[in-house]
Amino acid sequence: MSAPINVVGGGAWGTALANAATAAGHPVTLWLRDPEAAARLDAERENPRYLPGVPLQAGIHATALSEKLAGARATLLVVPAQTVRGVLEALRAPLASAGPVILCAKGIERGSDSFLSAVAEAVLPPGTPVAVLSGPSFAADVARGLPTAVTLAATDPGLAASLSALLSGPSFRLYHTDDVRGVEIGGAGKNVLAIACGIVAGRGLGESARAALIARAFAELMRFARAFGGRPETLMGLSGLGDLVLTASSPQSRNFAFGQRLGAGASPEAASGGKLAEGAFTAAALAGLAAARSIDMPVAQAVAAIVTGRAGVEDVIAGLLARPLRGEMD
Ligand SMILES: NC(=O)C1=CN([C@@H]2O[C@H](COP(=O)(O)OP(=O)(O)OC[C@H]3O[C@@H](n4cnc5c(N)ncnc54)[C@H](OP(=O)(O)O)[C@@H]3O)[C@@H](O)[C@H]2O)C=CC1
Numbered sequence: 253m254s255a256p257i258n259v260v261g262g263g264a265w266g267t268a269l270a271n272a273a274t275a276a277g278h279p280v281t282l283w284l285r286d287p288e289a290a291a292r293l294d295a296e297r298e299n300p301r302y303l304p305g306v307p308l309q310a311g312i313h314a315t316a317l318s319e320k321l322a323g324a325r326a327t328l329l330v331v332p333a334q335t336v337r338g339v340l341e342a343l344r345a346p347l348a349s350a351g352p353v354i355l356c357a358k359g360i361e362r363g364s365d366s367f368l369s370a371v372a373e374a375v376l377p378p379g380t381p382v383a384v385l386s387g388p389s390f391a392a393d394v395a396r397g398l399p400t401a402v403t404l405a406a407t408d409p410g411l412a413a414s415l416s417a418l419l420s421g422p423s424f425r426l427y428h429t430d431d432v433r434g435v436e437i438g439g440a441g442k443n444v445l446a447i448a449c450g451i452v453a454g455r456g457l458g459e460s461a462r463a464a465l466i467a468r469a470f471a472e473l474m475r476f477a478r479a480f481g482g483r484p485e486t487l488m489g490l491s492g493l494g495d496l497v498l499t500a501s502s503p504q505s506r507n508f509a510f511g512q513r514l515g516a517g518a519s520p521e522a523a524s525g526g527k528l529a530e531g532a533f534t535a536a537a538l539a540g541l542a543a544a545r546s547i548d549m550p551v552a553q554a555v556a557a558i559v560t561g562r563a564g565v566e567d568v569i570a571g572l573l574a575r576p577l578r579g580e581m582d
Pocket residue numbers: 261262263264265266284285286302330331332333335338339356357358359389390391392527528530
């Protein structure tokens with residue numbers, strides 16, 4: 253039997269990616285930090301907490317996270333963005349011989365304001381190949397084998413191409429690029445902007461307002477990407493426009509749903525509903541990075557102000573609508 257693919261993290265996206273890697277023809281080891289949850293998942297073949305109703309494919313072995321990761325063809329790291337550094341530090345030694353590390357979280361690290369590829373480069377042994385996977389892909393869709401396309405980025409174009417081929421299956425298509433920064437900015441940024449779109453929906457401001465917001469939010473994401481070394485054409489692709497369109501228009505998105513509840517009057521603490529809304533953690537980092545380089549990002553700044561409790565929804569909306577008129581492409 254060929255070497256397995258490691259998937260570290262047994263939440264919605266880790267479980268879905270395990271199914272997708274199995275459909276691509278690989279044995280998969282799915283590593284969970286909670287040994288009891290791992291044993292249950294392995295026995296019951298379903299992840300009722302994170303992905304109810306979707307069977308775990310037969311080629312997946314779910315087990316407790318340990319240092320026995322070595323010998324895999326690749327390791328997908330599928331934990332929340334704010335935990336990536338800690339997990340990489342804990343697994344630093346075995347990850348040196350567990351194939352390329354593929355970062356699947358979407359976010360920017362708070363405190364350090366670091367992109368996740370930079371976190372990985374700082375933590376992992378020098379020379380460990382690192383890639384980023386991102387794009388419009390609800391876990392429930394991917395886990396069920398519905399057609400999905402995402403982007404796989406690595407600075408070495410050959411590695412990006414070979415990992416895309418490795419993980420692509422009958423309904424899960426990976427496109428590849430060497431623009432790591434562009435791909436991770438698209439994934440991290442769209443979560444923040446999806447919260448804004450949810451707020452507009454929750455406040456009942458109408459479909460026209462939401463369409464305008466998507467377009468203006470995308471314009472500011474492009475400005476941010478240009479300033480931080482991402483290529484504009486990357487942002488026009490799956491991990492940018494594609495993912496923004498998906499998550500800015502569907503209550504299936506946890507970030508959109510979080511925004512909807514904020515728009516309807518919930519506090520930032522209450523609005524998550526116990527689900528991961530990555531944009532809430534990334535908003536301040538995105539806004540802070542933009543401000544430090546004088547990049548105009550009013551939508552991201554507005555979301556950061558709301559989720560950190562510095563401003564209320566009504567004031568923020570009034571402020572956005574009162575901004576001076578300007579040329580659309582200025
Ligand atoms: N869900 C989706 O549709 C998609 C998600 N993503 C991205 O993937 C990332 C993960 O999201 P998702 O799987 O949905 O999140 P979930 O909330 O569904 O699951 C998070 C998982 O991470 C585990 N985890 C949390 N902290 C740690 C830690 N310190 N060490 C080990 N495991 C940990 C949790 O374990 P425990 O249960 O023990 O807490 C849980 O298994 C996010 O950045 C998200 O943006 C990307 C594309 C699609």
